[in-house]
Amino acid sequence: MRFFYALFVLTLWAGSIIAQKPQAPAQIQPTGFSPEDFHPAVDLRRATQPRFTAPFPAQTLPALQPPASTGYMQVVARDERGLPIFVKGQLPRDVRREEVETQAMYFLQMNAERMGTTDPETEFVLQKRNTDELGMEHLRYKQFYQGVPVYASELVLHAREGEVFAMNGRYLPTPSGLSVQPQITLESALSLARHAVEAYTAFSPANLPDYLREEDEAELVIFAPQIYLPKGATSMQDESAPLLCWKIELSPNALERYVFFVDAQSGALLHSYKRSCSFLPKGIYELPDAEEEPAGNKQSCSVSRSPSALLPPGPVTAMATDLKGITRTLHVYELSGTYYMIDASRDMYSAAASNLPDEPAGVIWTLNAQNTNPQNGNFTVSHVTTGNNQWNNPTSVSAHYNAETSFEYYFNKFGRNSINGQGGNVISLINVSETDGSGMDNAFWSGTAMFYGNGNQAFTAPLCKSLDVGGHEMSHGVIGSTANLIYEAQSGALNESFADVFGVMIDPTNWLLGEDVVNTAIFPSGALRDMSNPHNGGSGPNDPSWQPAHMNEYQNLPVNAQNDNGGVHLNSGIPNKAFYLFATSVGNSKAEQVYYRALTQYLTASSQFIDCRLAVIQAAEDLYGAGSSEANA
Template structure:
């Protein structure tokens, strides 16, 4: 039976939070945006265009149904921007990522993906937009001239409206000021901030939360290790400098040489002078493993030995398992490291003292040694390392928001990959959690209720804790993935399993091409069905299994 762990996860307790349960389609991303889902899954023929022009031609044809904001009178290039282009040589398909814009400024989270089949026709458009942005921003409108109003008067009115609109999208504080405001707010909570782990930056967005006036805002992050690990995303009003919204991003894991469990491993090392070091230059831009020596400075010092035998089990596992994860992504998807461009994988073991955490901080992995009761060294479980490094992959693909259903998908997809990479059972964290209790784990993909998670949408937990239940409601897509891979009957729906290998191929394609930062469970269904259709065909056993596995848990 799972016990309550006093482990902070993204700013709230893993278990024990008081929550209500609902089975409704409320917008759990309301603090991030007043999003309207958009889905066009009927094949659409596009003729006489290629490259980006086919994107604009499709959007122009559909703009009245996509953005109800006087769209018929606007150039579609003033409503959307192309943010990424991907060509899949395996299937001959093209994939685009788009962002809604207003007066040239991106709308936060209003992202879509657009997909063309090998004939150049649209196969799927999906994502979210924010409707009526002018109204939400309080933008003035220039009325059309009436008969008794002179053209000169109308021109003056129109010029005034344009000027006022310009003022709406002109910041009155600088990006550096926004960064300073966020840092001061964080410092007021945790104390004087240490060195930033990623150089601070701030980007200008239109921020349009549900039920509130849209605002021009800078989005920035505070990412430090001292006096405590902090990675918080801030939305700072670009007019008056107030903090509009904030939430935690840091991912606290819930957790030759011998590893933590006493097993002997072989791995690639390098040399530095007369010593051997845990540096592998054969994979991407390298795998580098450090020790913090129970302090909190990162990355620490490179782990070294006088011989090719290393006697630091936690560092051995961090190094060897990072290579396993790299190899999994490379051999199965042709992906060169976390970012797809060979990003160096840095890991630090022995962070702090009795530290019951492991986390991806946006640039590297960090592992605590545990307190010996709740956890042993967290680098000792391959599925935990696979889970954490997959957060890095997600940041570099769909970039799922770590909030609400998007955050639950973020967590679940990390569980799917971590569990598949290890491939020995359907538990997460079982090797390093509660060493004095056998058979338990942090999460159970085959039986989420055993870990205090729901496994069906009827039991979806509506809560403001845990960033909107990201570690709770991840049990629902986890159960669906288990059914897809393993098969079985759940809630009266029978699923013929297709195995982990094919199931994870579908998930990866959905993550890489179809999902956006604010995708919810319904979007996940559309993405999975289309990804399976791409790989195996619309009428294949695999696509049928995808539909049934999602229907079984109520993701419709």
């Protein structure tokens, strides 16, 4: 009976196709797509058509695909607002003949109603288009409202063999009645942000070297925290209603970067967070900072500079012992009889753009902070040098080795040319202290460089002793240059997790992080984090070594500085465990390729855990095929 019923339905479906014009099979709902997930192949550039309804329940229909001439759309996943965050489909045949950018806009138009966007052609502006190693194209769009960018709103459309087939990302349904004319001046907003920074950190002198400087930025944005933050993360009375804000990014010193959202109508500070990425949640195990000098007593930052070259320069190799007592081969630079810890041996090095040794371009460069802190007026950076190519500073050797090894990992595995993918400098600073001169109990990616402390309480050795620490910090830079995951809540936990993922892939001896440097009195397991077992010997959130391993252990922490931006170092245990399970199923070499592809081609700044899962599955399908063991792992 089922066969005959299916045959009857098939006959009805075929008859309806014959009886109608080719572009309008409007009364039949294909199996596998609910009514809201199927749109007809009308030309949305000329007309808006009503949705179709199915004449009988979708689950009773045979598995049929719509005719190729009509196209279809399927929502793979929705966010907590009910909005599609991953859509797959096929465009109408005539549209598939168009250029990819035209197809992408048509794809957006076909999904506009379910997305709640009124005019995709003006709201979504192409920011980047790239072709990957498989020949697939990926187009990244940023959302705008009346010419103002929507913060954290980004969509990526994907094309295979010249045909757009998928879209993913997070966005804002088109606002209604929102004014984009600010009542608060930029100067007032900047003043408020600077006062907020001064409450808990210090501004460094203005003559900070360019290679450690990130310029301050300010722009008007539409701020809609519901795109990526949990409820209650901001001081907004109604977080479901987007507001016009001044987004201000300040780097008060070489180590820190802060982001502020100031209501452009009322002048209220709605939200802020620290963007600098650390290996350990800052402040949890550290000694209190010493009382700072009054601002008027601050001295200028000094940067030791070297004499001009007198003899022909050149890259050379060196053999040196690191903090583990292992002899490493390093690449350094000889100039006028002095050897600098500058690796200019890579293809990315630009002699024409360099003024060595102080202004290199395209190098791996290790510097000495001489036990000073960027927040203090005496912050000093100097070259690491020797007169005979004999290196007796194992801390600098470890840091330089970490950077070279991490660079080679990304270049050899993925063809990535440095942190920014464009041959930019890779800079490491050793001997960074706390503001009171004690050893800094952490390592940081500042946005421009890696900063290594020498340990204090949580760590018993300079953090650069551990290769996975160096790989972790450099990976933060790669993340910032690709998906640029916002360093708060779930997107921030993903930022930390991907840094851990590539940290352990760069140092693949085990699934531990920081095992070479942690204080076992604080971390009895002997590691800061364990990707194979995020509980790591702890019994709950009050144990410093513990992380959640599953979503049923997720910690809903306030999104503020006191709670590590919503627990970015804590909740990263969940995606960490997911990677471990995936890698042990398919092997490290396949897992790292899938995750790098997910990071660079699918994730966006506001991605959440579910977005990561979808990105990993799609990346695995791209590389190994739909239904493959890798995609099903």
